[in-house]
Amino acid sequence: MILVNTKIIFIAGLLAGYACRHQQQPHGKGVCFMDYFLTEEQQMIKELAARIADEKIAPVAIQYDEEGIFPHDIVKVLADSDLCGVYIPEEYGGLGGGVFEMSLVVEELSRACGGIALAFAGTGLGTYPIILFGNEEQKQKYLPDIAAGKKLAAFGLTEADAGSDAAGVRTTAVADGDEYVLNGTKQWITNGEEADVFTVIACTNRSRGARGFSAFIVEKGTPGFTFGKKENKMGIRASCTSELVFENCRIPKENLLSREGMGFLVAMKTLDRTRPGVAAQALGIAQGAFDEALKYSRQRVQFGQPISSFQAVQHMLADMAIQLEAARALVYQTCRFIDSGAKDFSKESAMCKVFASDTAMKVTTDAVQILGGYGYMKEYPVEKRMRDAKITQIYEGTNQIQRNVIALELIKELSKK
Amino acid sequence: MNIVVCVKQVPATTEVKMDKETNTIIREGVEAIINPYDMYAVEEGIRIKERLGGKVTVLSMGIPSVAELLKTTIGLGADDAVLLSDRAFAGADTLATSYALSMGIGKIGNVDLVICGKQATDGDTAQVGPSLAEKLGWPHTTYVRKIEEIGEDFIRCQRMTEDGYEVVEMPLPAVITVVKEINEPRLPSLKNMMRAKKAVVNVWTADDIGADKNLCGLKGSPTQVVRTFVPVHDISSEMITGDAGEQARKLADKLLTMQFPVGGC
Numbered sequence: 238m239i240l241v242n243t244k245i246i247f248i249a250g251l252l253a254g255y256a257c258r259h260q261q262q263p264h265g266k267g268v269c270f271m272d273y274f275l276t277e278e279q280q281m282i283k284e285l286a287a288r289i290a291d292e293k294i295a296p297v298a299i300q301y302d303e304e305g306i307f308p309h310d311i312v313k314v315l316a317d318s319d320l321c322g323v324y325i326p327e328e329y330g331g332l333g334g335g336v337f338e339m340s341l342v343v344e345e346l347s348r349a350c351g352g353i354a355l356a357f358a359g360t361g362l363g364t365y366p367i368i369l370f371g372n373e374e375q376k377q378k379y380l381p382d383i384a385a386g387k388k389l390a391a392f393g394l395t396e397a398d399a400g401s402d403a404a405g406v407r408t409t410a411v412a413d414g415d416e417y418v419l420n421g422t423k424q425w426i427t428n429g430e431e432a433d434v435f436t437v438i439a440c441t442n443r444s445r446g447a448r449g450f451s452a453f454i455v456e457k458g459t460p461g462f463t464f465g466k467k468e469n470k471m472g473i474r475a476s477c478t479s480e481l482v483f484e485n486c487r488i489p490k491e492n493l494l495s496r497e498g499m500g501f502l503v504a505m506k507t508l509d510r511t512r513p514g515v516a517a518q519a520l521g522i523a524q525g526a527f528d529e530a531l532k533y534s535r536q537r538v539q540f541g542q543p544i545s546s547f548q549a550v551q552h553m554l555a556d557m558a559i560q561l562e563a564a565r566a567l568v569y570q571t572c573r574f575i576d577s578g579a580k581d582f583s584k585e586s587a588m589c590k591v592f593a594s595d596t597a598m599k600v601t602t603d604a605v606q607i608l609g610g611y612g613y614m615k616e617y618p619v620e621k622r623m624r625d626a627k628i629t630q631i632y633e634g635t636n637q638i639q640r641n642v643i644a645l646e647l648i649k650e651l652s653k654k
Numbered sequence: 655m656n657i658v659v660c661v662k663q664v665p666a667t668t669e670v671k672m673d674k675e676t677n678t679i680i681r682e683g684v685e686a687i688i689n690p691y692d693m694y695a696v697e698e699g700i701r702i703k704e705r706l707g708g709k710v711t712v713l714s715m716g717i718p719s720v721a722e723l724l725k726t727t728i729g730l731g732a733d734d735a736v737l738l739s740d741r742a743f744a745g746a747d748t749l750a751t752s753y754a755l756s757m758g759i760g761k762i763g764n765v766d767l768v769i770c771g772k773q774a775t776d777g778d779t780a781q782v783g784p785s786l787a788e789k790l791g792w793p794h795t796t797y798v799r800k801i802e803e804i805g806e807d808f809i810r811c812q813r814m815t816e817d818g819y820e821v822v823e824m825p826l827p828a829v830i831t832v833v834k835e836i837n838e839p840r841l842p843s844l845k846n847m848m849r850a851k852k853a854v855v856n857v858w859t860a861d862d863i864g865a866d867k868n869l870c871g872l873k874g875s876p877t878q879v880v881r882t883f884v885p886v887h888d889i890s891s892e893m894i895t896g897d898a899g900e901q902a903r904k905l906a907d908k909l910l911t912m913q914f915p916v917g918g919c
Contacts, residue, residue: 281847288841319844332844 271562273569275341282323282338286345289314294349301353301475302621307431308353308475315357316386324361325368329380335576336510340517340568347521348528351625352475354521356389358514359427359476362633363390365507366436366452370495375454379434391432393423393455393481394504401638403504404447408483410439415490417441417453419483422465425632429479430464433457436507437481438500450500454492461486472624509583510575512590512633516568519590519597519629520561526604526622527557533608550607557600564589564596584646587639594629594636601626655708655804658759659699659769660786661692661727663720664776677879678745679776688723691771694832697839699769700731702804709733711762715743715754721855728850729842736762740859745872748781754870755782756789757863767809768829772797783831794829795822799836 275283293314301308315321324339325331332338339361346354364383367375367390382388399405408421419439426435435455442449455462465480494503531554534545544550571589575582601623605612612619630636665684673680688696699710712727714720715738724735738758746754759765768790773780780796787794799819800812810823814833842850860870868874894901894908 277851278848281851282844285842285844285847292841314841317843318841323844 271566273565278332278334279338279341282320282332282334283341283345285318286320286342287348289318289320290345290349294346294353298350298353298475299615299618299621301350302472303474303615305469305474307477308356309431311353312356312386312389321357321360321386322384325364325380325384326376329376330384331380335572336513337569337572337576340513340572343514344517344521344524344568347518347625348525349521350475351518351522351622351629352473354518355427355473355476356431358511358518359392360390360432361514362392362507362511363428363432363434363436365510366392366494366503367434367454369506369510370452370499370503371454374491375494379454383434388433389428389431390434390436391426391428391481392507393426393435393437395423395425396421397424401635404501406438406440406450408437408439409443410441410451410453412441412490413487416487417490417493419453419455419461419486419488421483423481423483425468425478426481427476427478427632429477429481430467431477435481436494436503437483438504439483441497441500445498447501448498450504451497452494452500452503453488454494455483455486455488459486459488471627472621473628505583508633509586512586512639513568513572513575515629515633516564516571516589516593519593519626520564520568522622522626522629523557523561523564523593523597523600526601526619526626527554527561529617529619529622530554530557530604530607533611537608544607553603553607557603560596560600564593568593584643587634587642590629590633591636591639591643594626597626597629598623655702655706656762656764656766657699657702657708657710657769658762658765658767659692659695659710659712659727659732660755660782661696661712661714661724661771662689662774662776662782663687663714663716663723664689664774672882674882677882686719686723688726689771689774689776691773691775691832691834693771693839694834694836695769695771696727696730696732697837698801698832699767700840701837702767702801703731703733706804708766711736713755713758713762714738715746715751715758718857721857724855725850725853726842728853729847730840731843731846735853735855737855737857738859738863739857740861740870742860742865742867742870742873745875746870747875747877748777748779748785749876750870750872750874752782752785752789753874754860754863754865755786757865758858759786759790761858761863766826767804768792768827770829770831772831772833780831783829787829790827790829792827792829793824794831795824796831798830798832801830801836 294311320342322331323334323342327333343354343358346357360383367379383390394403396407398407408419408423410417410419421439423437437453437455438450439453440449441451461484463482465482468478470478534550534554535543537544568589571585574585604619605623608617608619611617663686666687667684671680696712703710710732711734712724712732713736714724718739721737724737728735736758738754743754759768770783784794784796795811795813797814798811799814802810802812807826808823809826809828810821811830812819813822814835860867894904
């Protein structure tokens with residue numbers, strides 16, 4: 238009996254150490270045990286994003302979620318801190334980082350609010366097509382303002398009948414003199430009404446299927462381009478999700494990204510690079526929920542002792558920490574792989590998105606469980622994270638589609654040998 | 655506008671522990687930060703620079719490790735940092751500190767405005783700002799909550815008082831001390847943080863600034879801390895009961911026995 242008690246005290250002591258370490262180093266240093274050997278610059282980015290999360294986002298997260306407020310004020314803070322351009326090349330006013338730097342920011346911001354973080358992450362999704370496929374004029378025209386946080390971006394691929402089956406895009410772009418004429422409706426577009434620059438996938442040659450898609454840059458305010466329904470969502474409520482409606486919307490020919498017929502490739506290459514961002518968002522949401530659950534378990538007293546002294550709770554906390562750390566290791570390593578200049582990483586990118594988002598769903602659900610009745614209440618900060626986590630399993634390719642991608646790549650790789 | 659902001663390293667705690675032997679603050683094991691009030695001074699300096707152009711130099715006196723802390727102000731947008739560090743400065747009271755800072759400002763040269771926090775969270779004296787102004791021979795305004803206008807050769811500011819504010823105009827160069835109502839300090843920016851990493855903090859000794867060592871540190875400090883103690887609060891209270899007249903009589907008797915003068919008509 239004495240032995241058992243000693244063990245319980247020992248484990249409780251370890252947990253206390255984790256919590257303590259975390260509290261002492263709130264700015265991105267103490268959120269994990271593992272040293273991921275970030276460069277000095279990456280550490281700086283992570284710490285700065287963590288400070289913004291703790292000092293600026295956390296105090297407003299519940300209110301912005303409840304009232305569906307778009308975080309213009311936080312975007313301003315991010316802009317003033319130079320974080321908006323971490324993933325944009327230096328020659329266009331950014332800091333010249335890659336997917337890893339972008340993901341570090343998304344993770345830290347999401348620790349405080351996964352919805353607010355989307356103003357930044359959704360812009361990344363809308364900007365990557367220009368970084369990857371834009372010509373010099375397009376990059377000069379759009380990237381500096383995005384890097385400076387003066388403009389937000391969005392990516393328009395999904396339509397009512399083109400979700401997982403992205404090849405089902407119906408929006409058309411017809412060449413007419415020096416212009417293209419766009420018609421159709423995009424659905425569930427992150428940053429919707431709030432963005433200034435949109436990269437839109439439309440069909441320029443229906444007979445060629447997905448090979449008949451092209452990617453275009455469309456600016457807010459272009460005649461014929463309006464916003465439709467603004468969605469009322471389960472989670473990420475501080476993010477704006479809306480329809481983009483194109484009715485004879487004429488855009489100049491120079492707004493074509495890459496060449497005609499390259500649209501599907503633009504979309505797929507972009508998503509390969511931004512899926513780790515969704516994974517990072519999931520990771521941040523899960524970390525935030527875990528931190529709350531751990532803290533609560535030390536404070537909540539039942540049967541005369543903190544609930545963290547009960548093995549049932551301890552094992553849940555331990556499992557949450559294991560999964561978080563495993564997810565982080567996969568996400569970070571995938572980012573490094575992509576940034577190393579790897580050519581093909583669809584599989585790895587899909588793997589980290591699936592693993593981190595499934596982890597987030599599990600960890601946030603368990604966090605609600607640890608907080609019990611309080612966890613279910615809106616006054617406590619974990620039910621929101623459970624709602625926010627769900628979308629990470631769905632968007633930028635459902636986890637089922639990701640598994641298809643992974644399996645297909647595996648089979649392809651084997652057949653090449 | 656050539657601005658100097660004076661900052662002080664303080665322990666990041668509201669419960670300062672004293673070494674009973676040496677009567678100095680125990681700094682070991684306590685995280686060091688820049689005095690929070692000084693951060694408002696840094697922010698105000700940077701804002702003035704952003705409006706009018708010029709330069710912000712952050713100045714401190716302290717141990718060599720303070721240099722790292724000063725770099726964080728460069729991360730916020732300060733241009734330069736100077737640390738006065740010398741054994742001769744050790745044990746300085748507010749007078750000796752003001753003297754050393756004034757000599758440092760003399761060496762920086764052509765300074766238009768000095769901004770200090772209203773007081774430090776460890777010593778809480780609020781003396782260094784005004785005392786520094788005296789040493790420089792410049793006018794000063796304390797508890798500034800807003801700068802209304804700065805011209806080539808004047809500054810007009812709102813000085814917070816208990817029940818409102820006064821508007822004070824002074825010729826430049828001048829010294830102001832600021833309260834937290836004046837602004838909301840910004841977060842650092844990545845580009846400035848990277849600049850700060852590479853920045854070299856100028857460390858000046860007593861000789862570098864031409865200071866008379868007899869006026870520095872312990873030697874130059876008329877204030878000597880003889881003893882420190884935590885005041886003991888052992889006040890006992892007694893409720894006086896009865897109707898108003900009775901209570902008054904009982905109270906008067908008490909005061910008489912305690913030999914308080916009791917007057918009356």
